[in-house]
Amino acid sequence: MMVDAKWIDIGPVEQLPALGSRTLPVQGGQEIAIFRTATGSIHALANKCPHKNGPLSQGMVHDTSVTCPLHNWRISLLTGEALGEDKGCVPVIPVKIDAGRIYIERAATLAGVA
Numbered sequence: 001m002m003v004d005a006k007w008i009d010i011g012p013v014e015q016l017p018a019l020g021s022r023t024l025p026v027q028g029g030q031e032i033a034i035f036r037t038a039t040g041s042i043h044a045l046a047n048k049c050p051h052k053n054g055p056l057s058q059g060m061v062h063d064t065s066v067t068c069p070l071h072n073w074r075i076s077l078l079t080g081e082a083l084g085e086d087k088g089c090v091p092v093i094p095v096k097i098d099a100g101r102i103y104i105e106r107a108a109t110l111a112g113v114a
């Protein structure tokens with residue numbers, strides 16, 4: 001793992017199939033959900049639906065949103081906001097791809113750590 005003050009290397013892009021997702025535990029903090037869209041873009045959100053904390057990582061990815069597996073709210077992967085009639089927002093973790101590896105922003109990842 002590369003040490004970088006701003007970004008955390010969480011492994012190769014190929015770990016995620018298109019429309020796939022995985023979770024990343026953060027010690028002492030909130031779990032992160034990482035998603036790959038059909039077009040290959042990678043997004044990271046806190047793994048907690050703004051409705052009742054459903055595990056977004058287990059939802060279906062469609063375009064740039066994920067549908068919560070519990071009550072089908074659709075959450076934007078870009079803004080973390082609930083779409084349509086629903087209201088709520090989940091933290092978005094900035095992501096960058098460099099040389100085929102995924103990096104997530106350290107400060108946002110650790111924001112929930114006590």
Ligand code: FES
Pocket residue numbers: 049050051052053054068069070071072073
């Ligand atoms: S917990 Fe996600 S829609 Fe209810």
